[in-house]
Amino acid sequence: MKSLKEFITSTGASSELLSQLTSEIKQKTVSKGAILQTSGEKWHRSFFVRKGLLRSYSIDHKGKEHVFMFAPEGWVVGDIESLTFDTPTMLFIDALEDSEIDIIDSKNFKILNDLPKEAMRQQIDKLSRRVSVLQHRVLMLISARAVDRYKEFIKTYPNITQRVPQRMIASYLGITPEALSKIRGKITKE
Amino acid sequence: MKSLKEFITSTGASSELLSQLTSEIKQKTVSKGAILQTSGEKWHRSFFVRKGLLRSYSIDHKGKEHVFMFAPEGWVVGDIESLTFDTPTMLFIDALEDSEIDIIDSKNFKILNDLPKEAMRQQIDKLSRRVSVLQHRVLMLISARAVDRYKEFIKTYPNITQRVPQRMIASYLGITPEALSKIRGKITKE
DNA sequence: CGAGCGCTTGATTGAGTTCAAAAATCGTGG
DNA sequence: CCACGATTTTTGAACTCAATCAAGCGCTCG
Numbered sequence: 001m002k003s004l005k006e007f008i009t010s011t012g013a014s015s016e017l018l019s020q021l022t023s024e025i026k027q028k029t030v031s032k033g034a035i036l037q038t039s040g041e042k043w044h045r046s047f048f049v050r051k052g053l054l055r056s057y058s059i060d061h062k063g064k065e066h067v068f069m070f071a072p073e074g075w076v077v078g079d080i081e082s083l084t085f086d087t088p089t090m091l092f093i094d095a096l097e098d099s100e101i102d103i104i105d106s107k108n109f110k111i112l113n114d115l116p117k118e119a120m121r122q123q124i125d126k127l128s129r130r131v132s133v134l135q136h137r138v139l140m141l142i143s144a145r146a147v148d149r150y151k152e153f154i155k156t157y158p159n160i161t162q163r164v165p166q167r168m169i170a171s172y173l174g175i176t177p178e179a180l181s182k183i184r185g186k187i188t189k190e
Numbered sequence: 191m192k193s194l195k196e197f198i199t200s201t202g203a204s205s206e207l208l209s210q211l212t213s214e215i216k217q218k219t220v221s222k223g224a225i226l227q228t229s230g231e232k233w234h235r236s237f238f239v240r241k242g243l244l245r246s247y248s249i250d251h252k253g254k255e256h257v258f259m260f261a262p263e264g265w266v267v268g269d270i271e272s273l274t275f276d277t278p279t280m281l282f283i284d285a286l287e288d289s290e291i292d293i294i295d296s297k298n299f300k301i302l303n304d305l306p307k308e309a310m311r312q313q314i315d316k317l318s319r320r321v322s323v324l325q326h327r328v329l330m331l332i333s334a335r336a337v338d339r340y341k342e343f344i345k346t347y348p349n350i351t352q353r354v355p356q357r358m359i360a361s362y363l364g365i366t367p368e369a370l371s372k373i374r375g376k377i378t379k380e
Numbered sequence: 381c382g383a384g385c386g387c388t389t390g391a392t393t394g395a396g397t398t399c400a401a402a403a404a405t406c407g408t409g410g
Numbered sequence: 411c412c413a414c415g416a417t418t419t420t421t422g423a424a425c426t427c428a429a430t431c432a433a434g435c436g437c438t439c440g
Contacts, residue, residue, distance in 0.1 A: 058329055066333040068325065081322035084315065090329070120310045125274065127317035132271035134324035135258065139248055139280070141331040142364030143256040146428070166387065174332030179428050181388055336396070356419065369396050371420055 003027065003050055003102055026103045030095045037079070037093035042086060045105040046078030047071070052099020053163055056091045057171070067172040070096070070160050076126070078104075096164060146175045147183050193217065193240055193292055216293045220285045227269070227283035232276060235295040236268030237261070242289020243353055246281045247361070257362040260286070260350050266316070268294075286354060336365045337373050 005025055027050075030036065037043050039058065047054060054071040056079070068091060071077035082089035115123075140149050150173055154161045161169065170180035217240075220226065227233050229248065237244060244261040246269070258281060261267035272279035305313075330339050340363055344351045351359065360370035 058333065060333050064333070066329060068329060079325075080318050081325060084318040084322065117307065117310065120307065120314065123314055124310065124317065127314065127321060128270050128274040130321050131317060131324065132274065134321065134328060135269075135271060137328055138324060138331065139256060139258060141328065142361070143248065143250050143254070165385095171332070176429060177387075178389085178430080182428090185388075355417090366397060367419075368398080368421085371418095372396090375420075 003048075005102070024105065027100070028103055029098070029100050031098045032095055034095045035092065036095065036101075037089065037091065039090050039092055040088055043079065043082055043089050044086075045103055046076050046083065047093065048076050048102040048104060049073055050100040050102060052095060052101070053097040053160075054093055054099060054101070055096050055164075055168065056093045058090045059092065065171055066174075067168050070157070070164060070168075070172070072160060072163075076104075080130075096168075141174060146173060146179060147187070149173045150180065150183055151187075193238075217290070218293055219288070219290050221288045222285055224285045225282065226285065226291075227279065227281065229280050229282055230278055233269065233272055233279050234276075235293055236266050236273065237283065238266050238292040238294060239263055240290040240292060242285060242291070243287040243350075244283060244289060244291070245286050245354075245358065246283045248280045249282065255361055256364075257358050260347070260354060260358075260362070262350060262353075266294075270320075286358075331364060336363060336369060337377070339363045340370065340373055341377075 003025075030052075036047060036054070037045075037056075049071050051073055053073075054075075054077050055067060056069050056071070056077050057065050057067045059065055069077060077093060079089040079091045081087060082091075140152060144152070150169075153169065153173060166180055166184075167177035170177045173180065175183075220242075226237060226244070227235075227246075239261050241263055243263075244265075244267050245257060246259050246261070246267050247255050247257045249255055259267060267283060269279040269281045271277060272281075330342060334342070340359075343359065343363060356370055356374075357367035360367045363370065365373075
């Protein structure tokens with residue numbers, strides 16, 4: 001997977017800007033289980049996944065985890081809310097596999113506003129894609145039964161389905177691991 | 191409420207660009223119940239609400255409506271998915287009140303890419319806010335009971351709560367009108 | 381090799397749905 | 411401005427899907 005810097009280079013950023021980025025985007029290797037972000041604080045960084053798999057999730061007042069998203073190769077994960085509005089995040093981020101990541105901190109995020117228009121256009125495009133995905137997920141959550149949400153998930157993310165424990169998929173779908181297990185049982189009988 | 195054009199003027203767009211916008215952003219008055227967009231087709235326009243209240247929603251295979259969002263004054267509503275990826279939309283849009291709107295069609299959306307950086311930055315900001323809102327909603331949907339989702343809703347959108355029929359709020363929350371009615375009954379008893 | 385973690389399976393409980401019907405509210409024509 | 415029909419909300423009973431609680435199995439990794 002290309003690094004974030006390579007992506008940005010392709011947008012025609014000035015070499016001056018690129019050298020700034022070089023010094024501020026840190027490449028890092030993390031091992032499975034590593035926690036990259038905890039809730040309750042203001043975090044001003046996002047993670048670009050070059051290799052591996054990250055996850056963001058919240059923990060409710062009962063101590064229950066709720067998976068917000070999985071981020072495989074090429075994805076960016078972070079808390080746009082905390083980042084954009086400078087509020088404490090609700091999200092934890094950890095590594096589900098040994099991963100290679102680029103860490104983009106908020107200074108860079110401000111730099112992103114000095115990027116060429118093409119890079120901004122890409123940013124708009126990425127955010128639009130994100131909105132689409134979330135829109136789709138909201139509609140599924142308010143309109144479809146657990147079975148159908150699961151079927152949709154394995155169809156949309158067959159790759160992730162293989163790499164992630166069932167209980168996390170259940171969490172992503174908004175149901176308990178037991179419920180998902182039973183759903184799977186019924187589906188395979190069909 | 192300022193018109194969309196006024197917003198764009200404030201970003202320092204060239205007068206040339208503005209005259210283009212003048213000819214392409216159509217101001218319109220629609221009355222309650224008017225349907226502005228239907229699903230199944232590719233629509234390349236968004237609606238900026240200057241006054242009134244719009245709603246976007248999907249209809250499932252059983253003919254049931256599912257409210258995706260409410261758009262009061264100052265909001266933009268449309269299907270970013272259809273718009274960005276040129277796919278048929280799943281969303282209907284209609285007017286819940288007599289409304290004054292600016293219609294931005296996809297040509298203008300392309301023009302938006304020729305806007306000053308400041309306007310693009312605003313676009314990024316708006317999309318980020320949208321992502322935040324959706325993120326929050328997803329987390330509520332997968333982690334909270336109907337009661338708490340409702341309490342959150344009236345806290346976040348007290349204004350909309352007054353202007354919209356219960357059944358649509360129920361739909362937005364992903365529950366039936368009957369369930370919401372019972373929840374309200376219990377809450378007021380407390 | 382065993383302890384713990386994750387998945388399964390079953391029994392029970394509870395939140396929310398469905399169906400039905402009454403009560404309240406809204407909108408419209410007269 | 412009132413009255414009436416239509417829509418919306420409320421209430422209730424029976425049911426269903428998914429949560430909770432609990433126990434057993436299979437893996438793996440320490």
